[in-house]
Amino acid sequence: MQVEIPVTSGQPPRDPILTVENVSKRFGGLTAVGNVSFKVKEGEIFAIIGPNGAGKSTLFKLITSALRPTEGEIVFRGENVTGLSPHLVAAKGMVRTFQETTIFRDMTVIEATRNAHYVTGQAGLLGIFFNSKAARQDLADIDASTDRILELLELRSVARERSKNLPQGRLRALGMAMALAAHPKLLLLDEPFAGMNSDETDQMIGIVRRIRESGVTVMLVEHDMPAVMRLSDRIVVINFGKKIAEGVPEEIKTSQAVIDAYLGEEDEELGI
Amino acid sequence: MIRSNQVWAFLILALVYIVGVPFIVESRYILGILASAAGLSIIALGAWLTLAIGRVNLGQGAFALVGGYVVAIATTRWGVSFWLAIVVAGFISAAVGVVLGLGILRLRGVYFAMITLSFTEAVRLALLNGGEFTGGAGGISRIPVPGELSLLGVTIIPAFNSVNTHVASFVLSGVLLALAVLLCWRISACRIGGVFVSMQQSEELAQSVGVNITHLRIVAFGIGSFLGGIGGGYFAAAQQSVYPGGFGVPDSVSLVLYCFLGGIGYVAGPVVGTFLLFLGFQFLQDFQQYQMLAYSLLMVALMIWLPNGVLSLSEAGWIRRYRSQHGQAGAHHAG
Ligand SMILES: Nc1ncnc2c1ncn2[C@@H]1O[C@H](COP(=O)(O)OP(=O)(O)OP(=O)(O)O)[C@@H](O)[C@H]1O
Ligand SMILES: [Mg+2]
Numbered sequence: 001m002q003v004e005i006p007v008t009s010g011q012p013p014r015d016p017i018l019t020v021e022n023v024s025k026r027f028g029g030l031t032a033v034g035n036v037s038f039k040v041k042e043g044e045i046f047a048i049i050g051p052n053g054a055g056k057s058t059l060f061k062l063i064t065s066a067l068r069p070t071e072g073e074i075v076f077r078g079e080n081v082t083g084l085s086p087h088l089v090a091a092k093g094m095v096r097t098f099q100e101t102t103i104f105r106d107m108t109v110i111e112a113t114r115n116a117h118y119v120t121g122q123a124g125l126l127g128i129f130f131n132s133k134a135a136r137q138d139l140a141d142i143d144a145s146t147d148r149i150l151e152l153l154e155l156r157s158v159a160r161e162r163s164k165n166l167p168q169g170r171l172r173a174l175g176m177a178m179a180l181a182a183h184p185k186l187l188l189l190d191e192p193f194a195g196m197n198s199d200e201t202d203q204m205i206g207i208v209r210r211i212r213e214s215g216v217t218v219m220l221v222e223h224d225m226p227a228v229m230r231l232s233d234r235i236v237v238i239n240f241g242k243k244i245a246e247g248v249p250e251e252i253k254t255s256q257a258v259i260d261a262y263l264g265e266e267d268e269e270l271g272i
Numbered sequence: 273m274i275r276s277n278q279v280w281a282f283l284i285l286a287l288v289y290i291v292g293v294p295f296i297v298e299s300r301y302i303l304g305i306l307a308s309a310a311g312l313s314i315i316a317l318g319a320w321l322t323l324a325i326g327r328v329n330l331g332q333g334a335f336a337l338v339g340g341y342v343v344a345i346a347t348t349r350w351g352v353s354f355w356l357a358i359v360v361a362g363f364i365s366a367a368v369g370v371v372l373g374l375g376i377l378r379l380r381g382v383y384f385a386m387i388t389l390s391f392t393e394a395v396r397l398a399l400l401n402g403g404e405f406t407g408g409a410g411g412i413s414r415i416p417v418p419g420e421l422s423l424l425g426v427t428i429i430p431a432f433n434s435v436n437t438h439v440a441s442f443v444l445s446g447v448l449l450a451l452a453v454l455l456c457w458r459i460s461a462c463r464i465g466g467v468f469v470s471m472q473q474s475e476e477l478a479q480s481v482g483v484n485i486t487h488l489r490i491v492a493f494g495i496g497s498f499l500g501g502i503g504g505g506y507f508a509a510a511q512q513s514v515y516p517g518g519f520g521v522p523d524s525v526s527l528v529l530y531c532f533l534g535g536i537g538y539v540a541g542p543v544v545g546t547f548l549l550f551l552g553f554q555f556l557q558d559f560q561q562y563q564m565l566a567y568s569l570l571m572v573a574l575m576i577w578l579p580n581g582v583l584s585l586s587e588a589g590w591i592r593r594y595r596s597q598h599g600q601a602g603a604h605h606a607g
Contacts, residue, residue, distance in 0.1 A: 090482035119482030
């Protein structure tokens with residue numbers, strides 16, 4: 001397997017764009033996320049891995065405020081955003097994609113991407129209704145942005161297809177297109193390679209890298225280990241809701257705790 | 273996008289209907305039925321706006337009652353002009369809708385439908401037991417017909433009792449309906465309509481890209497309630513009376529059926545649905561006792577053969593082929 005040198009090496013440390021501090025989430029008696037902390041630096045590709053049910057998606061929902069943490073703090077660009085409404089978190093620049101295929105079924109790809117441009121506009125509802133100058137400018141900006149996003153995600157060729165008719169690989173890309181429409185600074189991808197063959201995965205790896213190059217910090221949850229190792233600068237491993245390792249891909253690959261976690265998925269003793 | 277030639281086409285159609293029909297139709301009875309269909313269409317458009325955000329709203333009857341009683345009380349007790357009263361009726365209904373919506377718009381599906389249905393019944397009971405203020409079971413009668421509307425001494429609208437009242441009522445219903453259609457058309461064609469459709473398809477996804485869904489649900493429901501109040505206010509003046517049973521649960525249900533019949537994907541859907549069903553039953557008087565049975569059968573048939581409503585026929589294969597042969601553009605599709 002090809003190992004890449006993380007972009008962070010040899011550069012001065014950057015401010016964290018996201019700080020997750022002692023975050024826990026309990027559902028009744030079940031601790032889905034237990035006391036997890038880590039920092040994500042601006043401009044990196046940061047992966048969260050772990051066995052099924054480890055709490056990865058829950059962590060993404062906590063970070064983007066779709067769920068409220070039982071304990072702990074989420075700090076985004078120096079601002080405590082814990083417990084803020086999800087739409088406000090999105091407006092501040094943190095947007096996630098969904099693990100399940102969640103789309104605007106009956107819209108075409110281009111309509112769905114356009115409609116997802118909600119927070120980028122300047123005009124208010126009345127301005128939009130009366131087609132004010134600001135609203136017309138917004139429309140022009142949205143068209144340009146939609147164009148750029150469809151190009152970036154290689155969705156141009158299916159722009160006029162209905163979302164519900166897309167193959168799985170393209171659906172993932174559409175989910176990312178809609179997330180990018182909110183012009184995030186931090187994009188959280190929940191299993192972007194799920195259901196893809198190796199060609200589609202390669203294509204998607206290229207896309208994620210280009211998203212990062214466009215200035216967006218990327219976090220991802222993924223089960224496809226080879227893809228994660230190729231793509232990520234740093235990785236956090238969680239098991240049974242707890243962080244068990246953090247490091248660059250080479251460190252993770254050789255970590256005994258990680259190997260145990262993946263070998264003993266059924267064995268609670270190894271959950272640490 | 274709304275193209276300006278579509279707006280012109282609509283305005284001409286509306287003008288032809290509003291001015292032309294009274295010349296052709298001499299029967300007071302038919303003119304009255306058409307005016308009622310227009311009034312109901314306004315209320316149905318309100319239900320359509322809540323359907324647009326994915327909520328089956330069985331409370332439109334209640335908002336029509338609220339609007340009707342506001343006009344009735346304001347004109348008979350306080351001598352307020354109808355023209356002011358109907359605007360106030362719209363806003364009071366909207367305010368009631370906003371307050372109610374704050375509490376219930378988190379609910380979805382059958383829960384939202386049930387609670388709005390209960391609201392229709394609750395308003396009827398409140399009006400029934402409102403004592404002197406609401407007039408109890410008998411409601412409020414002798415509501416004056418709309419008076420003159422003048423601005424700086426210039427008469428804009430003549431007093432209805434100085435002209436043919438039936439024609440004036442018909443014209444009023446047509447103008448109000450045209451305005452309501454323009455309002456809903458504009459909403460669905462601008463970005464707000466796109467956001468409504470987004471919310472209808474997945475609120476969670478819409479919220480994740482930054483849509484303040486709580487706010488927009490209230491906006492949609494509030495405007496829907498406003499239209500309910502305007503429609504109810506119109507009926508109060510047209511029929512010169514209001515009573516608690518004027519709009520009830522069956523009406524609230526019918527209003528939503530009208531939307532489904534016409535097609536909820538189209539702004540014209542509720543209007544087409546209302547005119548078809550309401551007029552259909554008025555002209556088939558003999559069958560009126562079977563109305564609910566017929567509605568039910570119709571709904572089943574609709575779900576099987578025309579799940580997107582009557583207007584979706586305009587996009588059916590054979591029509592599209594006809595169109596492409598004749599080089600015409602596709603029908604306007606809302607949202
Ligand atoms: N809303 C909820 N209510 C109760 N339990 C929940 C809820 N959401 C998640 N859980 C539980 O929390 C644990 C973590 O779930 P989560 O979806 O975060 O796992 P995951 O790491 O994303 O798994 P996968 O790799 O299968 O997607 C699981 O045991 C799950 O059943
Ligand atoms: Mg998951």
